[in-house]
Structures are given as structure tokens and as C-alpha cells.
Amino acid sequence: MGPKPKVEVVKKLAPPVVRPAISQSSLVFVPRDVLEGFQERIETDIDWTVTESSCRFHRAQYKKNDDAKVTFSQALKNKISRSIISGFLNKDSGLTLEQNWEFLLPITLWDTENFATDEGKICFDNENCVTDDLMKLIKNAVDAGDRNVLKNELMMVNVLRVNGMQMTELDETLTRYKKLTTLNLCGNWLTELNATFIPQTLKALELHNNCISDVSAFAESLPFDLLYLGLSRNMLTTENIDALGHLPYNLTVLDLADNDIYHLTPVIDAVSRLPNLCALQLSGNPCALCTGYARTCLLKLSRLKWLDCREVLDSDRPLEFTEVHPDDLRSAYFHFTVFRIVSCPQPPKPEKGASTSFHIELELPLLDVVRRKFLMFRRPESLVELLPPPEDEEWPNTAGASVPAIGSKIQASGIIQDEQSSHGSDIFNNMVPKNTREIHNYTTFESSKVQWNKLMNFNEPVVKIFCPDLVALRDTFRSAITIRLVYSIVYTPPKAGKTEKQKSLSTIKPPGEMRVNIATIRCCLRAPDWSQQSQHFHWDETLGTSDAIHWGDGDLAVLQYSQGPVKVTKGKVDAEMGSRQNMPEFLTCHFGFGIDTLRTT
Structure with missing residues (x-):
């Protein structure tokens, strides 16, 4: 039999990169009628x-x-x-x-x-x-x-x-x-x-x-x-x-x-x-x-x-x-990733008709197009406006309500208060209503909502923003970003067709959302590194401050936590077993910030 004919391997074409349209001026262009300053x-x-x-x-x-x-x-x-x-x-x-x-x-x-x-x-x-x-x-x-x-x-x-x-x-x-x-x-x-x-x-x-x-x-x-x-x-x-x-x-x-x-x-x-x-x-x-x-x-x-x-x-x-x-x-894409949140305090069982969830809020005012345009053409005394209340419903007056800066035992002063612990149920007693009539002209980017777990994971990336304004993106990496871990309870109105008894039970709480900040974390960003995809940060309650620790060149994504005791297998080195370790006792959060690059494609 003669030699087998060589089979030509057809290389798969790389999928095209999706690029939003960018005007020549983009966001760097300053109109003639813009307000001074x-x-x-x-x-x-x-x-x-x-x-x-x-x-x-x-x-x-x-x-x-x-x-x-x-x-x-x-x-x-x-x-x-x-x-x-x-x-x-x-x-x-x-x-x-x-x-x-x-x-x-x-x-x-x-x-x-x-x-x-x-x-x-x-x-x-x-x-x-x-x-x-x-x-x-x-x-x-x-x-x-x-x-x-x-x-x-x-x-x-x-x-x-x-x-x-x-x-x-x-x-x-x-x-x-x-x-x-x-x-x-x-x-x-x-x-x-x-x-x-x-x-x-x-x-x-x-x-x-x-x-x-x-x-x-x-x-x-x-x-x-x-x-x-x-x-x-x-x-x-x-x-x-x-x-x-x-x-x-x-x-x-x-x-x-x-x-x-x-x-x-x-x-x-x-x-x-x-x-x-x-x-x-x-x-x-x-x-x-x-x-x-x-x-x-x-x-x-x-x-x-x-x-x-x-x-x-x-x-x-x-x-x-x-x-x-x-x-x-x-242009570039800014992305924010939550690698994991570990040992978050478990919330109490919700009332009937209520749904609970956790999510991450990320404040990026320099990357918000709405806020930029708002400040470019108006002289606001405040960046917050209120819609008029609806005439056919009664709404609680929550305009003056404020969410606590830090809902865990780390207070704004950075001092640990022994009487307030995020592991106790008292943190969930500080719920405040969300004012649904409040319009923020600067966007707070939110992650997907997840249910409580000892180890909570979010979709990756949590936030991805297209940035044609490279100056705003550069200045974002010169600032300290605020991250909030928020617990919320949503009370929904009863569905049509329920009996009067069921309606009375489900309307004990008015429809709306109650929330509390479990933790507020501050991350001082650094200039992005072209050789690394993102910069990672670690925060836990034992630090005694709201400032997260920059993780250097370490990759927090490779860490693995076990809810049970970690068993060491004889004959296997740590590299074979991976970076698996015991679950931390205190609330621990791992985040990553970066920009997408086309370094090798």
C-alpha cells in the first residue's frame, strides 16, 4: 500500500471582533455651546x-x-x-x-x-x-x-x-x-x-x-x-x-x-x-x-x-x-470582575411574598456618558433629581433616607466595633427602603443578583463598558473605586385571582425594595499593565479598614476554597492539588479591574 495522502488542515478563521461605531470626535470633542468649567x-x-x-x-x-x-x-x-x-x-x-x-x-x-x-x-x-x-x-x-x-x-x-x-x-x-x-x-x-x-x-x-x-x-x-x-x-x-x-x-x-x-x-x-x-x-x-x-x-x-x-x-x-x-x-473595554465573595453573613428567612438577593454596585462616574453630558450643558446644584409621586398610589417619604456607608463591623472611621458584627443578625435589622423615584444622573453599575451562599460567584465580567474616551478611562485608573456588597429584599404585589386571606397576608409589606450595605470597599487603582489582563484586589473584615489590598502580580482567580476541611493526599505536591484552601471565617471579597487588549491576536 502506498503512503496515505496528507490531509490538509484548514485553519479556522478567528471570529470577527465586534467594535461599536466611533465618531471622529467621540467623547473628547467639546461643543462650542458647552458651559465653561x-x-x-x-x-x-x-x-x-x-x-x-x-x-x-x-x-x-x-x-x-x-x-x-x-x-x-x-x-x-x-x-x-x-x-x-x-x-x-x-x-x-x-x-x-x-x-x-x-x-x-x-x-x-x-x-x-x-x-x-x-x-x-x-x-x-x-x-x-x-x-x-x-x-x-x-x-x-x-x-x-x-x-x-x-x-x-x-x-x-x-x-x-x-x-x-x-x-x-x-x-x-x-x-x-x-x-x-x-x-x-x-x-x-x-x-x-x-x-x-x-x-x-x-x-x-x-x-x-x-x-x-x-x-x-x-x-x-x-x-x-x-x-x-x-x-x-x-x-x-x-x-x-x-x-x-x-x-x-x-x-x-x-x-x-x-x-x-x-x-x-x-x-x-x-x-x-x-x-x-x-x-x-x-x-x-x-x-x-x-x-x-x-x-x-x-x-x-x-x-x-x-x-x-x-x-x-x-x-x-x-x-x-x-x-x-x-x-x-x-478605544478600549473596561471590565470589572468579582472572583468570589466568601463567608458573607447569612440573612434571616424572608417573609412570604418577598424575594432576597445579593449584588455588587460599582461607582464609575468618570466613565458615565449620561453624567458627562449632564454636566456639560447644565449647572446643577445636585446630581440627584426626584420624580413627582404618582397620584394613584401612596408612597413612603424616603427622600431623606440614606443607606449606611458600611453595613459590616468596619465603620467609616476604620475602627472595628465589637458590638456590631457582620456575622450577627443585627446587620439585617438596618434595612432601609429604596426610593424608586430617585433619578441618578451618574450611573452606579450593578452586577447580576445571586442568592446567598457560603461561596458566592457572579457572572464574568460583572461590568464591561465600551470606552471611546481614553482620557476618562485613564483618569478612572488614577482614582479610588467604591464597591458595595448590597443585600436587598423585594416585596411584590399580590397576583390577580388570590383570595382575600392570601391578599391580606401578602400585603403586610407594601410593594417595593428594602436594602442594606453589607460592606463598602475602596480600591485604589493603578495604571493598567499591558502584559497582564487585570489587577486584583483582596479585602476582608480583619483588615480593619475599607481599603482593599492590591494583590501585585498574583492571580486571585486561581484560588480555590473548600467548605469542608482540606485533605492532603500523600504523594501529591501542592501544584497537582491546585491552590485549594479552607474557607475563611470572616467576610472576604476578591475583585479584578482591567482593560481588554489584543496583544497576541
């Missing part, structure tokens, strides 16, 4: 993360003092005056170098180590980060018995940090540092640079958290051997982004994170002209949240080895890359 009203009462709050405060301070003028020499003098070396440089201090070294310096260090708070220690380290090996420089001056030794050696350092000094411009003092290789000017008010003052020996220039909106004035004048340039948390936009292609030839690392670059193609075209670029950071820009972000970067930047501090592996670059659809560069 609508964006500020949209961001009112948004719970920003600590990092975002501090950066917004820094930006607001700059706007208040935009006419201020602080040169490099003034900023350096202020920096040194706050550090421990000021006493060793001050000839009028009244103490010798030896007295400063033997008495004053040890006392200062000991007090900081033993009595300062964590915030105080951070401030102390920031004030004394002028250069590396600061203690060594001080010791050399003490051994020589000459303050000028310290002054001269400071001019010969390789690393200099003048950060957080409200500096607005450079001056010729910087040119005196002949051996400088690393210069840190972060947290100042620099809008542009006079590159003639920058030493040509420089290898790394850090300009994070300044007010730079255009690099075209100094891009071509930076030192030729510059290897690292940090421009994160500035005001860079898509405009004038082409100047990035004129940065030094030898540049290998470029940090553009947390700017306002909206369109991905122009910035990729610009940095692709840097032949030695091997590491790029764009996370925190609106363009870094589009669906085709990672695929476009890896396709057009073939020499890139690191993207957003993640190593680019061979598996991240498939042999066959499908062409990126234009809509994938200006």
Missing part, C-alpha cells in the same frame, strides 16, 4: 489616589505662582540649607566640624530613626538626597578640618539631585559641575530647558513631575551621550510630539509615562527614529489604554526590549501579527 464639575468629588492627589496639588501650586522665578543656583542653595551638610558648610554656625560630626549629626540621625513617623523619614531622606555617599563627603572634610574640602568635593560629584525646590529655570551654576553624569530635577516648575547649561558629561537626566509641554526647544541640544531621559508626569500632548525623534542618538531609555499623549501613532513614529532605544514607558497616557497599544508598540518598535518596565519576551511577538484596526487605537 464642565470638566472641573465632572471631576468634583472624585476620590483620587494619593499619588494623583499630590500631583494635582503640585500642578495647582504652579498655576497659582506661574510668574515665580527660581533659578538653579537658588534652588540648590535652598536644597543644601535643608540638608545635614548645611551645618558643615556654614562658617557662622558656632560649631566646629568635629563638634558637628561628633554631637549634632548623631543626635539628628538618632532622633529621626527612633521618633520620626514614616512620612517624616521619607521627608528626611528627600532633604538629604543631594548626592550619593553624602556621609563620605562630610567625613573627608572633617578629617581634613577644612570646610572648603566639602565645598570643592560637592562640585566634583557624579550625581546631583535638586528636586522639589520650585525651580523654574537653569543658570550657569550648573556648568561648574564638570563630572556630572546623573542630574535629578524632579518635582520642580520647569517649563523648558536651556540646554547650554547642561554638562556634556551627563548620562541620565530626570525631569519627572515638571511642567514641560514641548521638548522641541532643547531636544537637539541635549548631551550626545545621554542614555536616559525621564519626562513622566509633565504636560506633553500629541502636539509637538514629533520633536522626540530629535533626541540624542545614543538614548536607550525614554520615560514618557503619565503625560497627556492621546494618539499612539505619532509618538511611536517619533521614537522609532531613535536607533538605540531599548526601553520605553508610556503607561499613564491615554494612548496606552487603547486596545491595540501593546501590539502596535511591539510591531513598530522591533528593537524594544522593555515596555512600561515589563520585559518583552519572544512570546509577546508572534510570528504573524494581524494588522491593527484603527478603532483599536482610540
